[in-house]
Amino acid sequence: MHKITRTDTASPVVGVSNVHKSFGALKVLDGVSFDVNRGEVLVLIGRSGSGKSTALRCIDRFETIDSGEIVVCGHRVSGPKLDLRALRQDVGIVFQSYNLFPHLTIEENITLAPCSVKGISKVQAKEQARRVLAQVGLEDKLHQYPEQLSGGQQQRAAIARSLAMQPKVMLFDEVTSALDPELTGEVLKVIEALAADGMTMVMVTHEMGFARGIANRVVFMHRGKIHETGPAAILTSPATPELAQFVGTGL
Amino acid sequence: MNLNLDFAAILERWPAFLEGALLTFQLAFIATVLGTIIGVLGAIGRRSSYPVVARICGIYVEAIRNTPLLVQIFLVYFGLASLGLKFSAFTVAAAALTINVGAYTTEIIRAGFDAIPRGQIEAAEGLALSRAQIYWHVVMMPAIEKVYPALTSQFVLLMLASSVTSQISAEELTAVANYIQSDTYRAFETYILVALAYIVLSLIMRAVFWLLGLVIFPRRRRLGTPL
Ligand SMILES: Nc1ncnc2c1ncn2[C@@H]1O[C@H](COP(=O)(O)OP(=O)(O)OP(=O)(O)O)[C@@H](O)[C@H]1O
């Protein structure tokens, strides 16, 4: 146990190396490699169809890869003996369409997985639900149903639901794309607070200003390859014409 | 032409009517409970990743939906008899009605399953829920909530359709009526009363389903969305 923890700290939380992935004849990931260390925020950017979502989904094994290797929190995601549910206890994922369970209250949405997967008591789970909801500023919505919340509130509730599983890394796929600017801001604030708390994160976003503020590292994807990567500063002074053009249109 | 209605002779037989109505209700109850179980299993089966299972469930549904109920009842009745098995008319009627409504329920619940967005299941998978947990919490409950009105209508229809089990002498409401009218020669009056009795049974069933809906689906109760 102790030993595993130590190797964990030494190796990156997410290690993606030379990953290839095609959908039929369409090559979507063409030799993609990146590492995310503990407490780091990696931001994936790129044009529509460049493979950002696919790269993110491979990390949580929502897609399988053709070749290469992905290791997440010590789980060999690409390996044949992967314990999928153990992986997903360590990884939290939030999607663009919040996907709260509509027939359950916010509290029930949040306590469902901790109770049924981790087997913690109802009382403990409710306690924790209150805590994670406070973290996203929704303590008063505990007993509401998703349809009673605004889009931004639903997205924050979805983040809280993920946090309740106490993941070691969070994945966000364009979590503000369905929201208008005002609501986008409240969700981004929550994510910023998470980053400040030291949460390891990989996110896809089109919010360039936000990316610049939060990213430890930016990965610019282009035609399935990492076309340019570096610190957040590359967004303001890109080295390649493609990224220059992308941030030019993106801003 | 003068209409001459006389209910006196029939109303005297009210205990027989009541017994018939109770039997009809029992048939409906058994078929509803067992039919729901079959429907859930059938719907899971139709979506099974094993083609054989999906195929068998599909054949069951199609076979039932494309044959008359009365023929199904006779098939069960004479089928069991030819195997040398002796069951009461009530048991045979309950079995046939269950088999019948199970197929319709399978179709209705499957439609509910199909209406669950893929993203819901992915979100649940992302939370490390097991397949069984996902089926129960994320697929089944909202699916049944969605199709609940269709489902309950089907069960009320089944209760009404149970009248054809009088053909194998199950002593339910219609069989009682047949017997009373031939005894009293007051056919029209008898069937007026029987029709009223079926209406009352339907209303009771609808009321029960409505209350049950409030219990099973708290969101509907809380948000006041009609079922
Ligand atoms: N399940 C799938 N089957 C077939 N093709 C797919 C599938 N998922 C994605 N693709 C294709 O793979 C390519 C990359 O998709 P991906 O969703 O990763 O892009 P993206 O960078 O996230 O784009 P966007 O910014 O629009 O979300 C696209 O051309 C897409 O059509």
Ligand SMILES: [Mg+2]
């Ligand atoms: Mg995408």
